[in-house]
Amino acid sequence: MSERKMPRILAIANQKGGVGKTTTAINLGTALAAVGETVLVIDMDPQGNATTGLGVDRRRLVHSTYEMLIGEVTLDLVVCETGIPGLDCAPSSLDLLGAELELADFPRKAFRLADAIRTMVEHGNRQYTYILVDCPPSLNLLTINALAAADAVLVPLQCEYFALEGLSQLLKTVERVRNSLNPRLTIQGVVLTMYDRRNSLSEQVAQDVRSVLGDKVYQTIIPRNVRVSEAPSHGKPVLLYDSRCAGSQAYIRLASEIIRRENDLRAA
Numbered sequence: 001m002s003e004r005k006m007p008r009i010l011a012i013a014n015q016k017g018g019v020g021k022t023t024t025a026i027n028l029g030t031a032l033a034a035v036g037e038t039v040l041v042i043d044m045d046p047q048g049n050a051t052t053g054l055g056v057d058r059r060r061l062v063h064s065t066y067e068m069l070i071g072e073v074t075l076d077l078v079v080c081e082t083g084i085p086g087l088d089c090a091p092s093s094l095d096l097l098g099a100e101l102e103l104a105d106f107p108r109k110a111f112r113l114a115d116a117i118r119t120m121v122e123h124g125n126r127q128y129t130y131i132l133v134d135c136p137p138s139l140n141l142l143t144i145n146a147l148a149a150a151d152a153v154l155v156p157l158q159c160e161y162f163a164l165e166g167l168s169q170l171l172k173t174v175e176r177v178r179n180s181l182n183p184r185l186t187i188q189g190v191v192l193t194m195y196d197r198r199n200s201l202s203e204q205v206a207q208d209v210r211s212v213l214g215d216k217v218y219q220t221i222i223p224r225n226v227r228v229s230e231a232p233s234h235g236k237p238v239l240l241y242d243s244r245c246a247g248s249q250a251y252i253r254l255a256s257e258i259i260r261r262e263n264d265l266r267a268a
């Protein structure tokens, strides 16, 4: 039997809404799969934008991450193929909206996702080199489950005036999770999104963020690009919708930067 290896698990988190978490989960996942990684995107947001954006029809779902969290089914049974080689999705359903309340009295309520991933790795039929967890815009129990399961957090920050607002709260939460639930949790990096080069504010924000966070910020900046925003309505990652557009090219560069950081970590 082949040796079972834990995948690298990255939680894509920011409690601020609309900063590019889901777009990053979908397109980073696609870019990693394109260079030969095997990737699972786990949708932990009841909105289900990662699910639909990867072309999975929510109306036809048999199981979702909700049933996985409450322990009704294993993660293996939730996973759907996306039609993109090397990229699978664990879809979410609206039932997730009630999960926080339902899980309140469950044992290991913060580790439901971590336990499900471990069971899949140890006993399941599916193996991945990367798992990307798309978090909801909140620091609720769903996000805490993602942070408790993750090796590292990837934080998308939108290039707008209040970009850094709320970041300290997220970093405090990461610190708290590291101290109480998951000592190995690190910050993989911060990715600037929706950068508009015609707007001098974008440049100013990018500089400010770099001066505060230093080399935690990836060199790659994701530009604001209309092709990126059109792709989800076609149920496709932008890399399949228009592989040559600036947004696609940026996500390819981000994937190689992330792989480089991961390799440096392994070598260290």
Ligand SMILES: Nc1ncnc2c1ncn2[C@@H]1O[C@H](COP(=O)(O)OP(=O)(O)OP(=O)(O)O)[C@@H](O)[C@H]1O
Residues within 6 Å of the ligand: 016, 017, 018, 019, 020, 021, 022, 023, 024, 045, 047, 049, 135, 136, 137, 193, 194, 195, 222, 223, 224, 225, 226, 228, 229, 230, 232, 247
């Ligand atoms: N680089 C980009 N260029 C243009 N539009 C973008 C870009 N990135 C994201 N968008 C658009 O911005 C909106 C918010 O992006 P996205 O859904 O990825 O954010 P989110 O952080 O996941 O939001 P939520 O907090 O609601 O889950 C979407 O309509 C998306 O298509």
Ligand SMILES: [Mg+2]
Residues within 6 Å of the ligand: 021, 022, 023, 045, 049, 134, 135, 136
């Ligand atoms: Mg989202």
